[in-house]
Amino acid sequence: GAVVSQHPSRVICKSGTSVKIECRSLDFQATTMFWYRQFPKQSLMLMATSNEGSKATYEQGVEKDKFLINHASLTLSTLTVTSAHPEDSSFYICSATPLAGVWNEQFFGPGTRLTVL
Amino acid sequence: QQQVKQSPQSLIVQKGGISIINCAYENTAFDYFPWYQQFPGKGPALLIAIRPDVSEKKEGRFTISFNKSAKQFSLHIMDSQPGDSATYFCAAPSGNTGKLIFGQGTTLQVKP
Numbered sequence: 278g279a280v281v282s283q284h285p286s287r288v289i290c291k292s293g294t295s296v297k298i299e300c301r302s303l304d305f306q307a308t309t310m311f312w313y314r315q316f317p318k319q320s321l322m323l324m325a326t327s328n329e330g331s332k333a334t335y336e337q338g339v340e341k342d343k344f345l346i347n348h349a350s351l352t353l354s355t356l357t358v359t360s361a362h363p364e365d366s367s368f369y370i371c372s373a374t375p376l377a378g379v380w381n382e383q384f385f386g387p388g389t390r391l392t393v394l
Numbered sequence: 395q396q397q398v399k400q401s402p403q404s405l406i407v408q409k410g411g412i413s414i415i416n417c418a419y420e421n422t423a424f425d426y427f428p429w430y431q432q433f434p435g436k437g438p439a440l441l442i443a444i445r446p447d448v449s450e451k452k453e454g455r456f457t458i459s460f461n462k463s464a465k466q467f468s469l470h471i472m473d474s475q476p477g478d479s480a481t482y483f484c485a486a487p488s489g490n491t492g493k494l495i496f497g498q499g500t501t502l503q504v505k506p
Contacts, residue, residue, distance in 0.1 A: 283437075309492050320483065321438070321496045334491075370437045374492055381426040381487045383494060385437035 300371030307373035400497025417484035
């Protein structure tokens with residue numbers, strides 16, 4: 278149980294294009310989904326917190342117009358990197374907290390490797 | 395803002411040995427402290443978690459020890475195996491938002 282999927286697993290795009298990453302909780306409904314970014318050999322940096330039907334809450338320093346988050350249902354959240362540039366290249370990981378689970382418990386997706394040329 | 399300090403940054407252990415990773419957190423009234431395991435190119439996987447109403451929790455070869463007064467908790471991996479070679483992250487709650495703040499990570503290498 279508690280499986281989270283992400284799609285795509287890997288994406289390469291040209292500078293200036295937009296990329297959408299999907300995060301789905303496959304066998305549970307999620308109260309909250311989180312988006313992280315991780316650089317090589319570094320820890321996870323929380324970008325934003327998203328609840329179904331609400332606007333996402335972004336962490337300080339994260340550009341909300343750059344990283345658009347849509348939380349359409351209790352099982353799906355999307356992150357769109359708009360007008361991507363090489364510095365946006367990173368490993369993006371989502372997580373989800375089950376509706377019927379332990380507060381603060383987060384299950385992670387497998388991650389999406391974004392490379393912007 | 396919650397801060398979590400994790401040590402050591404890297405650890406090399408012989409097969410069959412005990413791996414110990416430590417975390418320290420700041421003031422918190424919340425009650426959930428997890429450890430995650432991450433392999434290269436993969437997302438973190440929840441390994442084990444503890445609530446501070448107990449001082450220790452064991453699942454198989456993995457044990458969390460919790461010291462509430464010192465605001466510290468540690469992960470012990472008994473009989474470490476080469477397959478345990480990964481990066482381990484501790485985390486602590488931040489506020490009442492469901493957010494977790496992660497430690498800096500510990501890269502464990504278990505030598506055969």
